[in-house]
Amino acid sequence: MDIFLQNIINALQWGSFYAVVSIGYSMVYGVLMLFNFAHGDIFMVGTYIGFGIATLLLALFSAFMPGWMIFILVILITMFLASFVGVFVEVVGYRPLRGAPRASAAITGLMIGIIFETGNLIILGAKRFSFPPLIESVTYNFGGIYVTNVKVLIIVASLVMMAALHLFIKKTKWGMAMRAMSYDFQAVPLMGVSINIIAPMTFAIGAGLASVAGILYGQAYPVLDPYMGISLGWKAFVAAILGGRGSIMGAALAGYLLGFIEMFVPMFFPSTFRDLIAYSIILVILTFRPRGFFGMAHSTQLRL
Amino acid sequence: METLKKLFRPFSVVPLAGWFLGVFSAVLMEYYLGDLISYYLYLPKIPVLFGTLFMLKNPLLIPSALAYDCIVYIVPVFLVARLFAPLTNQLAAQLEKMPLWLATLLHLAAFYGILHMWAGINDYRVLVVKLTMISIILTLSLNVINGYQGEFSCSHPGFMALGAYASSTLTLLLFANDKMFGEPLMNPALGPWLFPLILIVGGGVAALGSLIVAIPSFRTRGDYLAIISLAFLFMVKSAIENMEIIGGPRGMSSQPNYASLTVVFVWMALCIWIVHNFTTSVLGKALNAVRDNEPAANSMTVNTRKTKMTAFMFGAFWAGVAGGLFAHVLRYVNPGTFGLNKLAEILAMVYFGGLNSIYGSIIGAVSISMLSEALRPLELFKWIIIPLILILVMIFRPHGLISFTELNVKELMRPRDKERAGGVE
Numbered sequence: 001m002d003i004f005l006q007n008i009i010n011a012l013q014w015g016s017f018y019a020v021v022s023i024g025y026s027m028v029y030g031v032l033m034l035f036n037f038a039h040g041d042i043f044m045v046g047t048y049i050g051f052g053i054a055t056l057l058l059a060l061f062s063a064f065m066p067g068w069m070i071f072i073l074v075i076l077i078t079m080f081l082a083s084f085v086g087v088f089v090e091v092v093g094y095r096p097l098r099g100a101p102r103a104s105a106a107i108t109g110l111m112i113g114i115i116f117e118t119g120n121l122i123i124l125g126a127k128r129f130s131f132p133p134l135i136e137s138v139t140y141n142f143g144g145i146y147v148t149n150v151k152v153l154i155i156v157a158s159l160v161m162m163a164a165l166h167l168f169i170k171k172t173k174w175g176m177a178m179r180a181m182s183y184d185f186q187a188v189p190l191m192g193v194s195i196n197i198i199a200p201m202t203f204a205i206g207a208g209l210a211s212v213a214g215i216l217y218g219q220a221y222p223v224l225d226p227y228m229g230i231s232l233g234w235k236a237f238v239a240a241i242l243g244g245r246g247s248i249m250g251a252a253l254a255g256y257l258l259g260f261i262e263m264f265v266p267m268f269f270p271s272t273f274r275d276l277i278a279y280s281i282i283l284v285i286l287t288f289r290p291r292g293f294f295g296m297a298h299s300t301q302l303r304l
Numbered sequence: 305m306e307t308l309k310k311l312f313r314p315f316s317v318v319p320l321a322g323w324f325l326g327v328f329s330a331v332l333m334e335y336y337l338g339d340l341i342s343y344y345l346y347l348p349k350i351p352v353l354f355g356t357l358f359m360l361k362n363p364l365l366i367p368s369a370l371a372y373d374c375i376v377y378i379v380p381v382f383l384v385a386r387l388f389a390p391l392t393n394q395l396a397a398q399l400e401k402m403p404l405w406l407a408t409l410l411h412l413a414a415f416y417g418i419l420h421m422w423a424g425i426n427d428y429r430v431l432v433v434k435l436t437m438i439s440i441i442l443t444l445s446l447n448v449i450n451g452y453q454g455e456f457s458c459s460h461p462g463f464m465a466l467g468a469y470a471s472s473t474l475t476l477l478l479f480a481n482d483k484m485f486g487e488p489l490m491n492p493a494l495g496p497w498l499f500p501l502i503l504i505v506g507g508g509v510a511a512l513g514s515l516i517v518a519i520p521s522f523r524t525r526g527d528y529l530a531i532i533s534l535a536f537l538f539m540v541k542s543a544i545e546n547m548e549i550i551g552g553p554r555g556m557s558s559q560p561n562y563a564s565l566t567v568v569f570v571w572m573a574l575c576i577w578i579v580h581n582f583t584t585s586v587l588g589k590a591l592n593a594v595r596d597n598e599p600a601a602n603s604m605t606v607n608t609r610k611t612k613m614t615a616f617m618f619g620a621f622w623a624g625v626a627g628g629l630f631a632h633v634l635r636y637v638n639p640g641t642f643g644l645n646k647l648a649e650i651l652a653m654v655y656f657g658g659l660n661s662i663y664g665s666i667i668g669a670v671s672i673s674m675l676s677e678a679l680r681p682l683e684l685f686k687w688i689i690i691p692l693i694l695i696l697v698m699i700f701r702p703h704g705l706i707s708f709t710e711l712n713v714k715e716l717m718r719p720r721d722k723e724r725a726g727g728v729e
Contacts, residue, residue, distance in 0.1 A: 097698060100702030101702055104698045104702045104703070106456065108698045110652075111692075111694045112691070114691045115688055117687075118685075118691075122685070122688075241530070270546075273546060275539070275541070276539055276546065282531075283516070283536070286520060286532055287523075290523055
């Protein structure tokens with residue numbers, strides 16, 4: 001029972017990363033009907049930016065500033081900087097291809113991702129960096145279940161971010177524009193909502209969220225490497241589609257589901273079976289519910 | 305662009321056979337004089353891939369490598385092709401009178417002879433040529449799904465893995481004495497003769513595996529194929545890693561050396577022929593109709609689901625064959641080979657070359673694999689240059705370099721000395 005509860009905590013933490021990253025995929029997919037295959041690498045770049053900012057701020061201010069303040073500063077600055085990465089990807093890889101086949105845009109995304117990885121390797125070398133801990137880790141013991149404050153922070157921060165995004169999309173004018181765009185991205189620009197503002201904004205929000213996820217990831221698993229984005233990114237992509245087209249809640253839920261599957265499979269099977277079982281479950285779910293959890297039934301015409 | 309066209313105008317009268325003759329003379333020259341020329345140009349040995357390796361490793365060698373390319377390749381090819389154009393045009397006219405299959409076979413034989421001689425200079429070339437031809441098969445088979453069918457499938461490395469492992473298991477079990485399966489069950493001398501059968505079985509396994517993707521994903525139209533095929537790719541990789549009997553994560557090695565240059569070439573030619581026939585058949589046209597407008601195709605009595613499934617299995621079959629050849633060329637496979645990197649590579653080839661086109665697939669496969677071999681000395685920067693080229697191609701030609709064209713062998717081989725009325729017959 002203890003192990004079970006412990007695993008739930010771990011799965012919540014692990015699922016938080018998937019959930020937050022898959023929201024980025026889901027938003028782009030919802031608004032532009034395009035796969036943003038660079039998103040996993042945007043997550044990676046965001047993490048590295050966070051690493052740089054954290055190291056810098058720790059060196060400058062750690063003497064006279066409390067840790068939580070630095071943490072919040074790091075998150076804000078990183079979000080700001082990382083959103084430009086998202087805008088960059090949109091402007092370079094997706095804007096010139098808006099009238100092109102959708103698959104072509106997916107290819108440019110994929111290639112930008114490869115350029116990010118390689119660029120990272122060239123600039124920083126093959127050295128593995130370690131993310132500096134921004135928060136003193138404290139372990140609490142609830143009757144045999146060990147919970148660190150970092151874990152709680154990760155879970156709570158992810159939930160807060162998702163709630164904020166949900167409010168943004170449901171309550172504000174910009175959110176309304178995004179929803180409208182996802183409803184019909186051909187008619188809405190005629191109504192005076194420019195797709196050239198909404199699309200970069202979507203990418204920027206996704207990148208900002210991914211960079212925060214990266215900072216949190218760095219707190220839990222401090223070793224950074226240039227390929228950290230791809231494996232997590234592709235899985236988050238699967239989660240995004242599993243959640244349903246453009247559904248933020250669905251993407252988050254599917255992200256958590258993926259986290260749970262990946263944490264609970266090693267309880268019953270050898271851990272090498274993790275991917276096999278996780279994807280088999282996803283395959284079965286999609287077979288019986290092809291539009292995902294919250295997706296509208298739709299039929300897309302590939303613009304080929 | 306205009307000056308380029310003007311420069312090439314004198315060569316528009318050269319038929320395909322003439323180009324073959326030109327290339328043949330260049331290869332002959334390299335074969336007999338290559339050592340001598342490279343010695344006088346201070347090159348350490350005959351450049352393997354047009355001297356790019358020398359050029360990138362040591363910039364001082366750039367002039368001599370370029371000079372070598374000029375002397376050995378460019379000048380003889382163009383000179384001989386142009387000089388003998390009247391002669392080769394007569395030859396082409398003679399060939400045109402023959403049955404189409406015979407003329408095509410003769411052209412293929414000539415091309416293979418040239419390729420064999422060119423690759424025979426050293427082993428590295430043989431390997432590069434073999435892998436390039438396997439990429440052509442792969443690209444064509446993915447083009448059937450992503451181009452002709454208009455879906456976005458990500459599972460090709462998975463099908464390749466299925467084919468590679470199925471055929472490797474069979475050859476190791478039946479014809480090889482190795483530590484995994486022990487004594488061969490059949491006489492090893494039979495091996496090369498039964499190898500095509502084994503490849504077909506490997507392709508069949510891949511086609512069967514593709515049903516796992518096809519059955520759930522063709523219930524609805526949309527992007528679910530992308531996800532399900534991606535999930536399938538991860539599943540195959542993970543399943544193979546967990547099967548200790550076929551080596552698990554360590555992979556399989558010491559497959560017998562059946563995939564010679566000839567074998568790979570024959571399979572590539574077969575693949576081009578069959579894919580061409582498939583895509584120009586009624587089924588292929590139905591496939592294009594399903595892509596362009598599914599409800600309309602349905603109302604025109606096209607069984608859309610069956611069409612899509614057949615095409616998908618067809619693509620998977622060829623991916624399996626390519627995987628089998630791949631395993632027997634490298635004589636080592638492990639599950640890590642068939643991952644996301646392979647996927648990115650194949651997708652790049654398909655979209656670079658052009659959708660819905662056999663020429664495009666061939667050009668995409670050849671140029672991307674040659675480029676990645678030629679830029680090898682640049683190491684990491686290679687993975688900046690190739691993606692950049694691809695992004696530029698996508699921005700300026702979103703459908704790829706040569707898209708939506710049909711392979712027309714007759715047009716390709718015709719004599720060029722006089723323009724036909726209407727150009728194309």
